[in-house]
Amino acid sequence: MLMNLFKFHGGVKPPTNKTQSNALPISIAPLPSRLVVPLHQSIGGTPKPVVTAGDKVLKGQLIGEADGWISAAVHAPTSGTVSEVAMHIRPHPSGLDSLCVVIEPDGKDEWLAHGPADYPAMSPADICAYLQQHGVVGLGGAGFPTHGKLTPAPSVAMEDLIINAAECEPFITCDDLLMRERAEEIIRGTAIFRDMLKPKRVLIGVEDNKPEAIAAMQAAVNALNEPFSVVAVPALYPAGGAKQLIRVLTGKEVPGSMRSTADMGVQVFNVGTAYAAWRAIAHGEPLISRVVTVTGNVKEARNYEVLIGTPMDELLALGHPKADTDGILMGGPMMGFLVPNPQVPVVKATNCLIAHSSELFPPAPPEMPCIRCGSCARACPHELQPFEMYWFARAKNFGKTQEYNIFDCIECGCCSYVCPSHIPLVQYFRFAKSEIWAREREKNAADSAKERFEFKQLRDEREKAEKAEKLAKAAAAQAAKKAAEAAAAAAAAAAAENTESAENIDSSTASTPEVAPPALAPQGDFLRGAVDAEKEAKKFAIQAAMERAKAQREAAQVKNTDNLNAQQARDIADIEARREVIQPSTQTVDGNKT
């Protein structure tokens, strides 16, 4: 179909190397000896394992449950026995391991009962949940859970739905073959996305170096009578980058800061994703296999339909790698990476395995100083200035790299490709980006630690103050209570002894408190509370107690204790005994205080 196309800045034309692998039809890879299925295969939360070692599983059975909205379920790719749920190396440049379910196939490849979904009756939310449960994620490389992209932005009308079939990376032909052989199912899958997003246009962008695929797709669109446009876009790396394809097809520039293209009324899906979504809806098949190109230094390059979890070396062996193969490249030569170990499994994001040899990919010549020729800036599809970012990344001046918009870099590798000084620019950018992320994490952790620390200090102080206040109050209350009691007791005693003279009653009521219950009470309290009372509170209590004792002692000196009756004498003896018990502690208190 003819349509006005736009251009993106820069881009390069590396040798495509696609003809090696696109001549033969897709072949079904045989069952491998074992399957190692990593649980974390998409962006977002790591699915939780729902099987344990020894469990029998059927093909398509759930083994990892989605954790959160941005996460997708993982399923058993064949029937067999779970031999372990353990840490295994994942195909990731770090070479680190993550939780995997290892399945020993029983060879029967027996399906779990499954069938088509009742698509017309399902609400959009049902379809999202359905796709999530069937583990459908973006198959273009990043692996974003598909259902997360199927809700239109609330504020922006959805204008364009783009199916990304550009496949611009050299060597890779899996999408090409998928379109040639299964175009109809791709179009049906696209129709599902269309029903969900209700865009004004549906554009299928295919690079013009795949005429067979374009013809097949056009035929399928015509056969199904869908209003989709199959658009041939000029072959220029990286036309398959989401933002580049949007630019070419719609002329819209996606700002670097925009997190989701849905905010611009555009959504992009890979062809493989549309196919997988259709398989899930129409057949109830979860995403357990995908088409992978096996190429590079092999005798027979072609595409295979491979179960997720197949060890890469077993898959590569199907292509008969040549003797000098010294590694496996996952993805294309521009954005791919050498896997840390040949046994790592094929995952949902694996689109291509390239047998690596030093003849095919000669080691990069030594890095030379940047001559500021500007070739990299001319090649950059995001109109960045790679030489500036390189300069600051190299000097670890990360703030400056951000000023030069390093986070807009899609790591396409165009700049490294053209650099006459052979500087591995992308590696510097990846280093800088992950360093910035790590610092961000550390900074956030430090900030929250500081906040909690300050809050704790505040709380400690408040508690201290509250405790002191409470203690003082309790002491005062106790003193008042004891005084009142003593007064009551004395009054009662006096009432009993009617013979006493008025003066004597007065003096005895006055003298009874002298016997110090009020002084005793706070001191006793203090003793009980001493274990946990704060220092200030202690001091305060001691002070108060001492003062009261002193006042009472002074008061006692003027007291007349000569002509007492029997009752009074007994009281005094009692009190004297109690005082005896207290005395030593009073001394310690004094000792502490000095």
Add this chain to the structure above:
Amino acid sequence: MEIALAIAIMALGAVVLGAALGFAAIKFKVEGDPLVEKIEAILPQTQCGQCGYPGCKPYAEAIAKSGEEINKCPPGGTEGVQRLADLLGREVKPLDAVEKPKSVAIIDENTCIGCTLCIQACPVDAIVGAAKQMHTIIAPMCTGCELCLPPCPVECIRIEVIPETIDNWKWRYPVTEIKAAPMREAA
């Protein structure tokens, strides 16, 4: 005569500019001490007291006000010293302690007797538990300061270095290998 005039003009200029500068110094005086805040932003907020101060802020104040050395924070490491040196224009000094990798504390929950002593010791509220109940550490909040270790009466807290996982893995600095030039054949 001319020379005297020139001198007079220069002197006048000096007086005027000096007055302007003096005025600006008073008028635009910066309130508070932004330096302490900047220093504190670099310190890792572990609050461990290994620098000899009761927290990161007091250390930051000591650096800013009493000229304390900048190489006393073990969790900050050599990089922290470097950044402080950059900020303060001081010389980079080797760390006056052993650099510590990022760690977290882990409570052996079978041994924990629920004494709550560690909760009181933790400066950043990273431990949860209640009296006579098992305690545990919220790993993402723990700064690895080790302050909870000494109070534990049953020694059930240990410090572990945070391992590298796919989530916290970082791309390495691209190292350019220097290859030895081939030896020339002896003539």
